[in-house]
Amino acid sequence: MKTLGYYNGKYGELEEMSIPMNDRVCWFGDGVYDAGPSRNYKIFAIDEHIDRFFNSAGLLDIEMPVTKEELKELLQEMVNKMDTGNLFVYYQVTRGTGVRDHAYTKGPGNLWIMLKPAEISDGIEPIKLITVEDTRFLHCNIKTLNLIPSCVATEKAKKAGCQEAVFYRAGGRVTECAHSNVHIIKDGKLVTAPTDNLILPGIARAHLIRMCKKLGVPVSETPYTLKELFEAEEVLVTSSSNLCLHACEIDGKPVGGKNPELLEKIRSALLGEFYEATPEE
Structure with missing residues (x-):
């Protein structure tokens, strides 16, 4: 079928x-x-x-x-x-x-x-993002069917020629994307928002964290801001549909591209894990 x-x-x-x-x-x-x-x-x-x-x-x-x-x-x-x-x-x-x-x-x-x-992206080509204020409710850790804010943000991203929207709360705290988790590489370590009630505990996020630890990349599960997002060495976007994407632009401004060796190390390891777990018979 x-x-x-x-x-x-x-x-x-x-x-x-x-x-x-x-x-x-x-x-x-x-x-x-x-x-x-x-x-x-x-x-x-x-x-x-x-x-x-x-x-x-x-x-x-x-x-x-x-x-x-x-x-x-x-x-x-x-x-x-x-x-x-x-x-x-x-x-x-x-x-x-x-x-x-x-x-x-x-x-x-x-x-x-x-x-x-459906096919999983290999994550080689960079994507473009926009930022959108996070006006969702306070149970984002539950994967509910109430996705109107995410749909609106995704449409805004599409109209702006971008592939995803990054949510931020009052004060500039970055939470997650409309249908992905978002992370940064800062000072050679992975920084990702903690799994509180403001983000979904992504499965791909968990695989990213485990892989970084396996590769010897320090991991910090702490809140970070829009300022840190724009200044990051790399911006990573993960989801079960696309295991490890990276951004080259946010709100029309160039981002990332400052630690390509580490980015490629993480991307190739995650894709390798996926291919190893789903071999062709």
């Missing part, structure tokens, strides 16, 4: 799928999601993603309709049905189905899955 969808036991091509109007996602965006890449029919870092998915659901008191192992088996089963093994594997759970009511709908949630062809 070229694309594949799933909703509470029903399968089909994405354009064939339909969702009940009373699913709480329609009224409130009431749910959480997770996603990651598959290569050669192997889902990368699947256990880490599923753990985060269940944690997000638990923080919102959403009852999961499957166990972690059942979800893992279902995702792999669906990946195996696809025409290509290089995919974006997305899954979400909504609180349930019921007539619109702000009070929680009781019972297990509704499970959605979406698969579509």
Whole structure:
């Protein structure tokens, strides 16, 4: 199959799928999601993603309709049905189905899955960024479906000819991007925002931190500012869809390019880890 969808036991091509109007996602965006890449029919870092998915659901008191192992088996089963093994594997759970009511709908949630062809960028070509004030709520550590601010920021970036938007809070603290984590290289060390309630604890972020430590690159999980972002030796952008990108421009001003050897060392190591975990059979 070229694309594949799933909703509470029903399968089909994405354009064939339909969702009940009373699913709480329609009224409130009431749910959480997770996603990651598959290569050669192997889902990368699947256990880490599923753990985060269940944690997000638990923080919102959403009852999961499957166990972690059942979800893992279902995702792999669906990946195996696809025409290509290089995919974006997305899954979400909504609180349930019921007539619109702000009070929680009781019972297990509704499970959605979406698969579509996708490739991971090798991260060689630099990207351009813009900055946008972070006006989101204070639960950014939960991967909820309420993504309007991120959609608006992404559209602003697109209209500016850029690939991503960097959020900052009052006072100039950099948090994350619209759909990625953002980090800097400063004085030869990796500086990345701490995993408090203002950022999502990215899986690719975790892999970046572990890889830097493995390579002997010091890591500082501390807040940093817009000023430090613009003055950084390198600016890195990571997500499960693009494991290690780097920026050459922010708000039309050149950035980075001051430590290309270290950047390449980190980029190639992360891509190598991904390729090693998803070999062709």
